[in-house]
Amino acid sequence: MTYPFAAIVGQDEMKLAMILTAVDPGIGGVLVFGDRGTGKSTAVRALGALLPPLNMVAGCPCNSASADAVPDWVTLADDKIVSRPTPVVDLPLGVTEDRVTGALDIETALTRGEKAFQPGLLARANRGYLYIDEINLLEDHVVDLLLDVAQSGENVVEREGLSIRHPARFVLVGSGNPEEGELRPQLLDRFGLSVEVGSPSEISDRIEVIRRRDAYDRDPAAFADKWADAQNDLRARIVAGRSALPATEAGDDVLHDCAALCLALGSDGLRGELTLLRASRALAAFEGAAQATRDQLRRVAPLALRHRLRRDPLDEAGSTIRVGRAVEEVLA
Template structure:
């Protein structure tokens, strides 16, 4: 391994263990394509890698840094600027000596604060010298390199916004704590995530330039080769890296050439109209998809050594830039119909209507091809990656990619249920019912003030929010921001009392107490028994629960699903951040049989107690959807009432009453009273239903007056 490559593998902790070579990756063609395109043109806006656990997502990102070309940097610049380029740097102009260094890979931990990311006031200089100096953050360190965020879906939304803004603008602007500064931050942003742990919101998905879904190969030969190379790398890291050193050096040289060539790639009018037709054909929102696709197509052309964009460049770019932009509703799955993509690419511009009509610019310079002259698919695309040769693996952008495993036309609604039995058939004890379109649910929140993770549901003391007080030095919770005004007041009061030094000291520090909203554990407990089994009624119940899931998604909650029917209860979905998984389990939920209400309440209490041990700060909201009947086991109703009486402070609960018909027994209302829970009818789950109730009551009071 040469000196440059060895230096590139040095991590932030100082380890010199060689990284797994980028060219040694097997079965990850689409992933390596996206990473290389983003490295060629950072203006694309970064890459989001979605995939199941154990699919080498992190390995590929860390390996990319070792093949990036070396950089010339200004010696005295805190931001690592290019001395040959005017970057409007606060440390400029750069007229001194320059040095050469490998491209940086900066990893952002999930628990990072905004101060650490964007930079903040240098407290040492502020307290010692009274100077409002800027301390650069991770965005400054990652300038001209890679900023890698593992588990980006678990990062706070405001931090994701900050990162995506910097990736799109190429600059980081800080206006806080007496600091006003703007510095270059041209980063290649790469985020990885496991969808099982929760999805990114559609507005954040759209901000990533490219996305790729990674899944483990089902080909035994490919899987065996992956295992073989991993074992070899673990047994002899240096020897394995040396084996691929030539391929790595060749890839680095090709990257450097492509980075220079991408500026000269031509995007003519016909190409831009083709890209616009493709994006419009997939009905994506906004214009970001068109811009990203154009940049990615130019990068692909530069990688292939062309000075103009071809059909295959557009196809390769669209496969990476459009799938995640098809996701509009929270429960939509990303995906792309490749047959539709090919039809849009082969579609010819319409002729001008006879007798005039809207003219197309430069139409005469681009003669249309005949109907039989459409270009063949994949005329020059390289072959898929092969694992037959260990020394020459195929790595790089591909003109074709494996089909996206997610269906492009899946809707936010639950999957279709199995067909119902024909008329006159013997009824079965179980069945399924499909939910309809979810609606906006009424707001349910916990009483009191919590201290859980930041969210949008219940009042809590959080790291961000409205300042309601201060903590003295040494008593502040982790992550609480410094309250500058209170700190200066404490210092002034101490000096007035003539105690201690005349400057601000650590004992003068005051930290803000901020009040905002927290995310909660929302445990949905659904009665799926025969008393709820009327198909129309169960469809209404599932729609209400799906609407509550949508509300939990918007409020950043964790969700769990308990169902009870027949003779017992089960935890259908352990508490998770993935409301998509909860929606899928809800769609599959059968119904029918007796009503084991006591067993359901016992399972709910067990889940809440277990989650409280795991995180004492996260409060639980139980939403119990039932008609209150209990028919399973001896003395079923009495056992259920006894458990409800002993519910105590297990969790705050809302009982959604599903009883219907003219004559009602009121069992759910009695259950809610025994549990000290709020009682609402199923029809009141919708926010519009609540508005109608309030409106009717107001009108009645006015008429009575």
């Protein structure tokens, strides 16, 4: 039984970032950097349990929403639509390329003499979440694979006489400790939102973390029952936000603010503006507002921009401080 998302103490910025990707998966994923033991992995797995289940074809390894969307290499024994939890797939360090993308099914080849495809982690994560702990230690060849798939939304396997394609659209969530190395810029840019987490500094918060975790470890079912109402309320708000998102507007003033902020911070490309816009709109939809405003923009700016800043040798301030400074100057 998974620890309830609503029961996580503090870490409001991390929880907000994950909720925004649940409302709008197109934001582009979440990167969480911080100390060990701060609830990074707990939050990711708890979010998967919080989200409403997906409707998918029972026999499809890619979690296809309808029989028409099932890849042509899949032979269905049963094509009925079933409801299953949103997939949250772990991608472990040291994983092989075949395990990620899929490869020839050796057992079928040996026993039947037929070429068959054995789907990998990317197929399992389609329409869900792909979680990588210690992402800054991930091997370069796996990073290159993820970059290709993140760009196209499709996994392509051309090897061992196989030519396979299948959709691979997922929310990428990475976590790590910055003391153990930095992330490659190409992969860093693929994350829509970035969060910095730390251990609670207030004694009362630390006590509450211990109290809740101890209660969960002693009786997970009773603890889940205690937080069921809060979980259901949060799930309902996410579902309502998803429904409201297509009709949620962002005026020209918000677009101007997005561009002005990114120019002031010198962020490369236009992904910063687009992420700011989507995150502001997702927050407005989650909060039941018909239109994104400067208030939402202020709150999501650190999430969307702190990992997109160039290093400034003349400015020793951290990225969060630099973003906050720009917000105050541009949005004053």
